[in-house]
Amino acid sequence: MKLMRKMILFLVILIIPLTCYMYIKNVDNLSNEANLTINLLLVVLFPLLFWLLFKRKIFFIFSGFLIGLIFDFFIIPSGERLYFNYILKAAVLIEISFVLFMLNNIRITVKEMKKHKNETGLEFWDRLDASMSRWLENPLARGAIIMEFKTIYYSIVASFKKPNLPEGNLFTYHKKTMFKTFIILMLVLIPFDAIIFHFLLGLWSEILAVISTVINIYAFFYVIALNNSVKYLPVVISNDKLTINSGYTGKIVIDFDKIESLVNIENKDYAFFDKVDKGIFKATVGIDEPELELKLNQSIKYQGPFGIQKWVNSVLFRVDEPQQFKKTLEEALNKNNSEAMY
Structure with a gap:
């Protein structure tokens, strides 16, 4: 079951960006509706998939959002990144949240490292x-x-x-x-x-x-x-x-x-x-x-x-x-x- 879920995730990650890329390459002018749909599809769908197919952890949501943002940047033409720029501004807040999340995890790791310090054999x-x-x-x-x-x-x-x-x-x-x-x-x-x-x-x-x-x-x-x-x-x-x-x-x-x-x-x-x-x-x-x-x-x-x-x-x-x-x-x-x- 786990292998099947991972295969589904891999296929979705492969097919969705590829489909968006092929669509953009085959249209002369990207309409506002299509532009907005592609942007939202890439930056919202990946966090949702990671949330559903993996254990429901904040770490996977951040990872999915980052992957979608990267695909969005490379797929949307440079002259048509109006909606992407809006999303990027929101990404700053998400990035700050992610940094705080990671700092808290580092704090937990350091605390646990001190507990394990005196354990022999480790x-x-x-x-x-x-x-x-x-x-x-x-x-x-x-x-x-x-x-x-x-x-x-x-x-x-x-x-x-x-x-x-x-x-x-x-x-x-x-x-x-x-x-x-x-x-x-x-x-x-x-x-x-x-x-x-x-x-x-x-x-x-x-x-x-x-x-x-x-x-x-x-x-x-x-x-x-x-x-x-x-x-x-x-x-x-x-x-x-x-x-x-x-x-x-x-x-x-x-x-x-x-x-x-x-x-x-x-x-x-x-x-x-x-x-x-x-x-x-x-x-x-x-x-x-x-x-x-x-x-x-x-x-x-x-x-x-x-x-x-x-x-x-x-x-x-x-x-x-x-x-x-x-x-x-x-x-x-x-x-x-x-x-x-x-």
């Missing part, structure tokens, strides 16, 4: 996620917001101030691979791609050229964030847990008693572009291939990019020192089992 991003759940229930929405915060943090903040490394036995997974070459290649290709596509799309549409450039700028910061995050988010063996990170885009925390076995991947069938089977988490970055498979005796939830969470019973990953990793993990498992017996 990292900063986990505390932020738990705190945001008070006003944003959808885990995918929270994950997407936190992902953007992480991108800003690891691309900008971490470039000037080194984050603290986690406690425990740390194992890198990017020094003896093609990861550095991949990062350098992407940092060279992305600006080149941005210039070429901006020029080519600009010959057709300035709007698409700007959108393409913004996407490339985001991709540039994403690559920098990925490069920085692999340095400060290693694979960690602690007293009773194994944490496997794939940069800041993926993470799984495994209790020792959930580990069944650790084996080498001999056939090398898991290349970068290969799709893994359901129930498998491929925790590699860039174009690296996994070399180890950790089998679990029961399913565990992993955290993927943009709030994606899935249950898995096998993890594919790699470390730069696999033999040392196996030895350290075996010692930690034996120690944990010995302590559990007493």
Whole structure:
């Protein structure tokens, strides 16, 4: 049912602006009645749809209004934006309300963060996620917001101030691979791609050229964030847990008693572009291939990019020192089992 509602919303969002755009392009002069109808349709219908098809939260009403306003701006010709300008004046009041709404949510989040501060086992991003759940229930929405915060943090903040490394036995997974070459290649290709596509799309549409450039700028910061995050988010063996990170885009925390076995991947069938089977988490970055498979005796939830969470019973990953990793993990498992017996 939820999937059907989302599909309906997607089709409406796609069809209505497209219909309005095609109508305007096929008429010589846009009448006042048609102009007003299109303006109201775009700025009123989207908040209503978001209210009906999602959980009835103020956040979704604001989001729908903003989307409708953006469509309205690009669809209505610049010389016929009389009604749009009136709506824009009303939008200022709505924007002020939205800012106050968000400031209140920030206040709630900060208050909740202080409550979770002393909880053991919760990292900063986990505390932020738990705190945001008070006003944003959808885990995918929270994950997407936190992902953007992480991108800003690891691309900008971490470039000037080194984050603290986690406690425990740390194992890198990017020094003896093609990861550095991949990062350098992407940092060279992305600006080149941005210039070429901006020029080519600009010959057709300035709007698409700007959108393409913004996407490339985001991709540039994403690559920098990925490069920085692999340095400060290693694979960690602690007293009773194994944490496997794939940069800041993926993470799984495994209790020792959930580990069944650790084996080498001999056939090398898991290349970068290969799709893994359901129930498998491929925790590699860039174009690296996994070399180890950790089998679990029961399913565990992993955290993927943009709030994606899935249950898995096998993890594919790699470390730069696999033999040392196996030895350290075996010692930690034996120690944990010995302590559990007493």
